[in-house]
Amino acid sequence: MITSQSTPGTTPAHHPAGDPPAVRIPAHAPVAHVERGGLVEGVHHGSVVVLAADGGVDFQLGDIEAAFYPRSALKPLQAVGLLRAGLPPLDDEALALTAASHSGEERHLATARRILHTARLTEDDLRNVPDLPYGAAERDAWLGRGLGPSRLAQNCSGKHAAMLYTARTRGWRLDTYLDAGHPLQWELAAAVEELTGQGIARVTVDGCGAPLFSVSLHGLTRAVARLATAAPDTHEGRVAHAMREHPEMVSGTGRDVARLVGALPGLLAKDGFEGVQVAALPDGRAVGVKIADGADRARMPVTAAALARCGVDPAVLAPFATAPVLGGGKQVGTLRAAGALAAPHAPGPAA
Template identity: 35%
Template sequence: MTREAVLVKEYRGGMLECIHNGHICIVDEHGTIKKQAGDPRFRVFTRSAAKPIQAIPGIRAGLIPYYGLNEAEVAIMTASHRAQHHHVETLESLLRKTGLQEQRLVCASALPLDREARSRLLREGGGPRKLYHNCSGKHLGIQAYCKMAGMTQDHYNDPAHPVQREILAALANLADYPAEDIRLATDGCGLPVFNLPLSSLATAYMKLACPDRIEDQQTAEAARSIASAMNKHPEMVGGSGRIDTLLLEDDNIVAKGGFKGVYAFSLRKERLGIAFKIMDGSEEEWGLIVLEILRQLGYQNSDTLQRLREAFGGIIHNDEGWEVGSSEAAFVLE
């Protein structure tokens, strides 16, 4: 059995209600494990944490000048967006510039994840669209690359498609992990999803923050452009109140979460890559765990720490906004 660490404890009415176990890995600029909790090599599915890396092949090949893309449009390619107004405007701009057809996207039609945007849409008589799916930016970026490169847009989600083979190679390169050892399954949006050690995901994120550690210069420039766009347009990557957006407001941090409790971020000045997995798949604890990791690392940006405390400070509220419990980080990095 893999040794799990207790990451977070939750209390209601002063009584223990939930325990969230998991694994944390922190690597330095050489990919060496420096800090950990649980098993730093536990294999995880990347889920949406892979999105910045999935954008690399297209950006590397010249997607930005070819279509005249701006940085907000690059950022939305990495997003798990909430289909808020500014997200939809940017996605529709991508459709116009690339000439792609929304109905050819593999991702399912959906309603906006943002409650206010969803309510407004329904009041106005609108319904589900593929563009509202939180992964639609990623799909548009991949399809735009296929169109530009003369690859078929059909079955672009097939692991054997040239674009998917190129994405896998890019991930293997950044993760310092053999492509043949990365296991594949199908993500919620229909694209291949990658399974690899937590330490390898942390290494890939370290290189997103420190692209000088990427040997191929075109790949390094693509990683730099993608991470810069995420920092300049954090509102595109997540949405109002989302931890991705909050962290990316700090230009020292590159961050992106994935479904089922996986999260990855990196620190430029400290040259560290960090990834963790909550084993029960919960996301509510991400902010508290990130805050505690930064605290234990002695992170110096007090503004970021304060924003995290205000947003994810460990107070549990019910649907009416009453304070009904608390949560606390329970791990010590070794």
């Protein structure tokens, strides 16, 4: 876990949940092809894990045990950690925003303001990096109003508002809540280790300025499966319920993750920068995806192929299974899962 002596880039000193994953260059494998005019124009490499309902590995490709940074896919675990650390009860929309990479819609900003107001705080107390709204339409509208980067508009503001609320509730310093040695971050690291079942290999700083903990893709996927199967009255179950009920608070209107949750009721899903995606079905079947080059365009087609190996109906996954490759404004090819991931396989239980 993080200790007061830990600094970004160092290895935490104590791992009660188990050994940390190995720090190495991941041995990724081909997971997606970009086809244009009948030729494979590009190949995306990555790693994929598919877990059975009993937690066993049903399928793996690439390197699922190497240490990596989950980026925003870690937020559901951090949300559980905030509840464990003393975050006061929030309604489901606000709790969903705590685990969000939101688009910057007005409802997202209003909910973040509401969390801050309840904690007797304002946007000025946030320490995340100012940014424009993440959603393209929201960003254009924001700029059209002559507005610049804002801490509230930045896609992690819900998490940061909840961090501040927790710190205020516990009587901890507010101005240093993003320091790796802050008691709040120590508590969040402990939750990540317990949920993943492994120690944290490295600590660095995420794009928003918060500490970022490295685990393995296998460990992250195992943790998300735990949330998906948790009893409703647990912290894990509360976070999972809020995210399932309000997927557009976790992402935004029309975002692919929100559409995927809408197509698969009961699915728990979260994306992360640099091509990370996790998703878990209510019975514990789960998938984890990391695209090696960080390309977002390959994330969802690879995730759809992985969910097909969980037994999800391919017809339901069809809108997510490919992405068009354009030439002259028309489709001239397709991005789709490839290699061992796309090989024929026996279907599992239907979702």
